[in-house]
Amino acid sequence: MQKITTCLWFDGQAEEAMNHYTSIFKNSKVLSVMRWPKGNALEGKVLVASFELDGVPFQALNGGPQYKFTEAMSQSIDCKTQEEVDHFWTKLTEGGGEPGPCGWLKDKFGVSWQVVPEQLPRLLQDPDQAKAGRVMAAMMQMGKIDIAKIEEAAKG
Template sequence: MQKITTCLWFDGQAEDAMNFYVSIFKNSKVLSVMRWPKGHADEGKVLVTTFELDGVPFQALNGGPQFKFNEAMSQSIDCKTQEEVDYFWEKLTEGGEPGVCSWLKDKFGVSWQVVPEQLPRLLLDPDRAKAGRVMSAMMQMSKIDIAKIEAAARG
């Protein structure tokens, strides 16, 4: 059992969000859907869902309109190829909005970073001029283009 699970707060969209995410990530599944019990004002409506995205546990809570998502908390997806970057970017920006430097917001307002594995490696390169060129290239992008950051690294 994993000790830490991310809980995402929604205003009535917990089940829709869970189904959306599970449809995007391979090796994902719905674990449970808890509904309000009989006699409660919201009887039968979804209260909490639990699910896994590629083996990572999540909860989605229908907590109400009090809190909204913002960029202070995001989910980061490590990608091996441009095809993976393109896939997750396309799926998660559907109804959402692209941001800058690998960030986006999905249609529920959740922030994601779609990060090719080359990016952190190049940004941490001991050759600080090389890392600086990669940083400059990244700062001009929304979705990360691996070929362009690798070209920037080469100078």
């Protein structure tokens, strides 16, 4: 049984975010939705929802405006192909998301994501320091990671 679940704190967008994320990731589903009870000013709105993204558990909480997302906490997506990188980058930046440097982005809710092709960490950890340095320099010039360009940089 999973003992750690990421809880994302929203200001009224928990249900929208959950539905958005489960539409992007394969093998994802809504597990439960708890709404504010009758008589509450927020009656019928989501209080907390549980869902899975590709089998990984998450919670979405409508906790209010006190806290905002920052880059200090991000979700990292491991991708096998450029097609996957492109898919996640496009879907997570659409509707008001912001592309960032080096494979990072913020989605329209302010959640930070890293879209990482599996080739990148392998090439950055190459024992050949010159090769790893070229890959790092190439990555530093990118927003969305281009696998062909980092492999080209590795070759010199």
